[in-house]
Structure formats: structure tokens, C-alpha cells
Amino acid sequence: MTDWYYHLPGQGRVGPLDADDVREAYRDGRVQRDTLAWHVGARDWQPLDRFSETLGLDAVAPPVMAPQVPATPAATAFESVDRASPYAPPRATLSEAGDYLGDAGEVVYAGFWKRLAALMIDALVVTIAYYIVLFAGLIAFGVGASGLFSGNPSGSPGTIALLMAVIYLAYPVISGLYYIGMESSSTQATLGKMAVGIKVADDAGRRLAPGRALGRWAAHLLCYLTLYIGYIMAAFTQRKRGLHDMVAGTLVVDRWAYTAHPERQQRGLGVVAIVVLILGALATLAYIGIVAAIALPAYQDYVNRAAGVG
Structure with a gap:
């Protein structure tokens, strides 16, 4: 059985749940197609719509939406569009406790x-x-x-x-x-x-x-x-x-x-990493050259002395 989680603004992460619980939450209108969701084995948090086939959401009757409440002055028009659109990018509310936001969309891992x-x-x-x-x-x-x-x-x-x-x-x-x-x-x-x-x-x-x-x-x-x-x-x-x-x-x-x-987030190496890697490669080549310059004459001298003794 796969454990599912979803994120609700103001409530944080909800779970673990099984697929039936997620479908029931969708049927009741507690979650929508653009709600961020994740399951064990998934790489990143994605809108619930991305998992519609896995969860069988298309077979569930769409939730009955409550009448829209007029937006408060603090809300903006694009925020209302984002909540209603299944194609909106993942969004979540930043906690007042600090900068950490565990469910903040895609994560770029350092290569x-x-x-x-x-x-x-x-x-x-x-x-x-x-x-x-x-x-x-x-x-x-x-x-x-x-x-x-x-x-x-x-x-x-x-x-x-x-x-x-x-x-x-x-x-x-x-x-x-x-x-x-x-x-x-x-x-x-x-x-x-x-x-x-x-x-x-x-x-x-x-x-x-x-x-x-x-x-x-x-x-x-x-x-x-x-x-x-x-x-x-x-x-x-x-x-x-x-x-x-x-x-x-x-x-x-x-x-x-x-x-x-x-x-x-940036997927590329960045200028600093590229410069450091180039300098490291040059330093490695210089080290190999120095070792070769010392070792090869010593080896040749050994061979010459061995040939003279023989």
C-alpha cells in the first residue's frame, strides 16, 4: 500500500493516507487538482492532477465548490487564478518560523x-x-x-x-x-x-x-x-x-x-564551480608533470646502472 501526502496552506502536510482517503478528500472538496501531493517513491511534490491516473480521480465525481468569497485586499487576482487552475505551478505559504519550506515544489539536487x-x-x-x-x-x-x-x-x-x-x-x-x-x-x-x-x-x-x-x-x-x-x-x-x-x-x-x-535554483555548474574545476585539473596535470620529471630520470639512471652491473 502506498502512503500519500498532500499539503494544505495553513495546515501543512497531511498524511500518510492511502489512495481511498485521497479520493475521498477530493470528492469532498478538501483537496483540488492543483493541491501539492507526494507519495512514497515519487521524486518531488507535484499538483494532484499529475497523479490523477494513478489515483483514478477521473472516475470520482468532481467536488462541489463553495461560492467564491470576495478576495481580501491582501489577496491578488493571480492568486485566485492559481488556486483554480490545475496547471498552476506548485505554491505554498512560507511559515513565519523561518526560511525552511519543506513542500516548496521541485528540488534541484547538487550534482x-x-x-x-x-x-x-x-x-x-x-x-x-x-x-x-x-x-x-x-x-x-x-x-x-x-x-x-x-x-x-x-x-x-x-x-x-x-x-x-x-x-x-x-x-x-x-x-x-x-x-x-x-x-x-x-x-x-x-x-x-x-x-x-x-x-x-x-x-x-x-x-x-x-x-x-x-x-x-x-x-x-x-x-x-x-x-x-x-x-x-x-x-x-x-x-x-x-x-x-x-x-x-x-x-x-x-x-x-x-x-x-x-x-x-540553478541546475548548471555556475562560474565558481567551473573555475575551481579548471584550476584543479591544471594543478593535477602540473603535479603529474613534476612527478614524471623526477621519476623518469631516476628510472633511467636505475636502468643504466642495472645494465652496467649485468
Whole structure:
């Protein structure tokens, strides 16, 4: 049995309901053809008219409409047309509680390349922060470390242990604080995601709680264990979800998704993402060239020496 939901202005989401309940609501006039509806397995909220064949609405007697009440000064003429037309775009009322609007029409999910551009920016930010902390640690522990090599080991083992802790633990700690803090903040996005115009949300489009943001960050480990296949999954799954998104129950969407202005969502990469991807490709080619310039002469020298020994 399929669970159905529909959205009524001023009441929010109603459901779960079965198909008979939806037909009865239509027969009674509680819902109309342009009422936003969704069922389990559907991609986005759509006008109920889109599901007329599935629900068999054409076989149901049309609802008896109440006489039109004169519009209040706050209402506009086009709003009345939108409510009466089955072809009107999905509309819903923004809650006074905030910008989140869970039933706001179509959702544009962030694709693989846009997410890769955001990841490149975030990796650079975290790496810079790591080296700042590392250099600060080297300076702070420099006196104790030098004591070990000058023959005065007093207190040096503890100093070296702290230095090793900074070297090995600073990066994951900085990464965790960065991703968890920013993705559970009001922006719902890291600096990289903000730069390319995307954000992270839960399955219903809401802001992540810190606990779920922590789970999403920890789930990145699964992508590493699968040799980055977990990340590549975002290019092929229906809602552009990586393995870590599936585990944590999260989505990466356009920054205007689930707001009062879903029409501002963009499907393209955008200028920032394109520039970052180009710079990343050039940096990768430069790195490969440097490695080749170092490795090939060394390999040739090895071959020549091996031939001379033989």
C-alpha cells in the first residue's frame, strides 16, 4: 500500500493516507487538482492532477465548490487564478518560523561535479588551517624538542608525544569541527558549498542537527574504505547521494531548495564551480608533470646502472 501526502496552506502536510482517503478528500472538496501531493517513491511534490491516473480521480465525481468569497485586499487576482487552475505551478505559504519550506515544489539536487568543486575548496581550507596549527605547534614545542637533541632530555618525551599528537590528530579534529559546525549552522554549508551555491539538509530538507552532522562527517570514512566509490555514487544515484549521504540520511541540494524561492535554483555548474574545476585539473596535470620529471630520470639512471652491473 502506498502512503500519500498532500499539503494544505495553513495546515501543512497531511498524511500518510492511502489512495481511498485521497479520493475521498477530493470528492469532498478538501483537496483540488492543483493541491501539492507526494507519495512514497515519487521524486518531488507535484499538483494532484499529475497523479490523477494513478489515483483514478477521473472516475470520482468532481467536488462541489463553495461560492467564491470576495478576495481580501491582501489577496491578488493571480492568486485566485492559481488556486483554480490545475496547471498552476506548485505554491505554498512560507511559515513565519523561518526560511525552511519543506513542500516548496521541485528540488534541484547538487550534482557530482559541483560537489567536487566544493570539496576542493573545503580541502584547501582545512589543509591551510592544519598547517597553521602544525607550525604553531612546532614553534610552541620547539624548545622542548631541541632539548632532546641537545642532550638534555628532561621533559622531552612528553613534548615529543604532544608534538606527534598535533601532527596526527590535528587534521581530523580541524576537519570535524569545520564540517560539523558549518553544516549544522544556519547556512547549512561549508565555505566550499557556499561558494558554489549548495547546502546540506536532512531527508525532509531541514537543517542538520549537530549529531546528524557528526554522523555524516564520520560516514566519509566509508567512502575512503571503498576507494572513493562512495563519492562517485553521487553521479549516478537518483537524488545525487553519496554513500555517506545514504548512511546519514542527508541530501545535498541547491541553496534555494526548501525555501520560499525554489525558482531561484540553478541546475548548471555556475562560474565558481567551473573555475575551481579548471584550476584543479591544471594543478593535477602540473603535479603529474613534476612527478614524471623526477621519476623518469631516476628510472633511467636505475636502468643504466642495472645494465652496467649485468
